[in-house]
Amino acid sequence: MAQDNPYEMVEVESYVPKSTSGLRGKVHIRPVPGGNYSTDLRVECSKKLSTDYPIGTRFIIRATLTDREDGGEYLYSNYRWPVKVLP
Structure with a gap:
């Protein structure tokens, strides 16, 4: 049951969750605090964001x-799409 929401530009960051139970990998991506989405929301995107850059990028x-x-909601971004790395 896919939702029909528009794509938008979202600021996200890499982080290490306190518990990785049920998760794959050590480093994950989440929306930044203070943005439009909860920091508890998972993000599916290019693995390069969690492997090629320092934690906190x-x-x-x-x-x-x-x-x-x-029923679990998440943010989806195609792994082939360009990404802007913030300073």
């Missing part, structure tokens, strides 16, 4: 809010 990605069949 911020990025601007083109993403949309969607959901999985089990």
Whole structure:
């Protein structure tokens, strides 16, 4: 059951979650605090953001809010799309 939300530019950052139970990998991506989305929201995007840059790096990605069949919402950005790395 996909949502039909528009794509928008979203600022995200890499981080290490306190618990990785049920998650793959050590470093993950989340929306930045103070933005339009909760920092608890997962982000699906290019793995390069979590492997090629230091933890805490911020990025601007083109993403949309969607959901999985089990109901869990997340932000989705195609891994091929360009990413702006913030200083």
